[in-house]
Amino acid sequence: MLTDWFRKAFKWFLDPVARFFARIGLSANALTIIGCLLNIGAGIVVASGRLQLGGVCLAIASGFDGIDGALARQMGKPTKFGAFLDSTLDRISEAAVLIGLAWWYMQQPGQIEELLAYVAIVGSMMVSYARARAEGLGLTCKEGLLTRVERCIVLIAGLILGLSNYALWILAIGTVFTAIWRIVHVYRQLGDEPL
Numbered sequence: 001m002l003t004d005w006f007r008k009a010f011k012w013f014l015d016p017v018a019r020f021f022a023r024i025g026l027s028a029n030a031l032t033i034i035g036c037l038l039n040i041g042a043g044i045v046v047a048s049g050r051l052q053l054g055g056v057c058l059a060i061a062s063g064f065d066g067i068d069g070a071l072a073r074q075m076g077k078p079t080k081f082g083a084f085l086d087s088t089l090d091r092i093s094e095a096a097v098l099i100g101l102a103w104w105y106m107q108q109p110g111q112i113e114e115l116l117a118y119v120a121i122v123g124s125m126m127v128s129y130a131r132a133r134a135e136g137l138g139l140t141c142k143e144g145l146l147t148r149v150e151r152c153i154v155l156i157a158g159l160i161l162g163l164s165n166y167a168l169w170i171l172a173i174g175t176v177f178t179a180i181w182r183i184v185h186v187y188r189q190l191g192d193e194p195l
Contacts, residue, residue, distance in 0.1 A: 011070075014066050014067055014070040015070060015074065017067055017070075018067055018070035018071040018073075018074045019074060021067065021071050022071060022074055022075055026071070027071075027075075027077075028068045028069070028071040028072035028075065028077070028078075028082055029068075029081075029082055029085055031064055031067060031068040031071055032064070032068045032082070032085055032086050032089055033085075033089065034064060035061055035062075035064030035065060035067075035068065035089070035093065036089040036090075036092055036093050038057070038060065038061035038064065039058065039061040039062075039092075039093030039094070039096050039097060040092070040093070040096045041057060041061070042054050042057035042058040042061050042096070042097055042100070043096035043097045043098075043099060043100030043101075044100060045057050045100070046058075046097055046100035046101050046103075046104060046159065047099075047100035047101075047103040047104055048104075049104050049107075051101075051104070051159045051162065051164055052159060052160055052162065054097070054100065054159050055155075055156050055157075055158070055159025055160035056160065058097055058152070058155065058156050058159065059156045059160075061093070062152045062156065065086075065090065065148075065152075068082075068086060069086070087128070087132070090128070090148060091124075091125060091128060094121075094124055094148070094151065094152075095121050095124075095125075097155060098117045098120055098121045098124075098155075098171075099117070099121070101113070101117050101164060101168070102114050102117035102118060102121075105117065113164070113165050113168050116165075116168035116169060116171070116172040117168055117172075119172040119175075119176065120168060120171035120172045120175055122175075123171070123172060123174075123175025123176045123178070123179055124146075124148075124151055124171070124175045126175070126176075126179035127144060127146065127147070127175055127178045127179050127182065128148070130179055130182035130183060130186070131182065134182070134185075134186045137186075137190070139186060139189055139190070141182050141185060141186060143178075143181055143182055143185045144177075144178030144179075144181045144182055145174055145177065145178055145181075146170075146171070146174040146175050146177075146178045147178070150174075151171060151174075151175070154167050154170050154171055154174075155167055155171065158170075
């Protein structure tokens with residue numbers, strides 16, 4: 001999974017930035033909220049049709065996803081509520097940008113990309129829900145091709161390179177496939193085990 005790789009590969013960058021935020025007294029939860037607001041801003045930029053700028057904004061906002069966790073660990077204060085808040089606002093952040101893209105495509109008659117954006121939103125929510133529900137049953141469920149980091153990379157690249165239509169196809173198909181993959185993975189672990 002790319003998430004763990006990114007965390008290790010960019011530790012040299014994340015840790016000093018997290019130390020800076022700790023020095024100025026910013027909490028990890030505050031950083032999570034700021035990151036969500038930046039993602040919503042990126043969604044608004046995308047909705048206005050400035051897709052490349054929206055991609056740059058999304059890349060900057062996505063950087064906060066790694067920093068809030070690093071900040072919590074550095075301060076020695078990772079909390080259950082912080083993890084809950086981060087996961088919840090990640091869903092809002094992702095949906096905001098995809099809704100912005102759907103809005104922009106609504107202004108372009110005869111485009112299928114609007115529908116693809118909706119499928120990608122539902123698919124990404126199902127990927128996250130499958131993991132959360134599995135973890136609620138005491139299982140780990142990080143399988144699949146399009147976890148949050150991969151989805152962000154696809155969307156950022158698609159927006160910046162002017163290939164948002166291809167990115168939406170990848171996200172729509174990939175998120176549905178990943179959700180199904182996780183369902184199968186959980187079934188293999190549980191089978192017909194009684195509740």
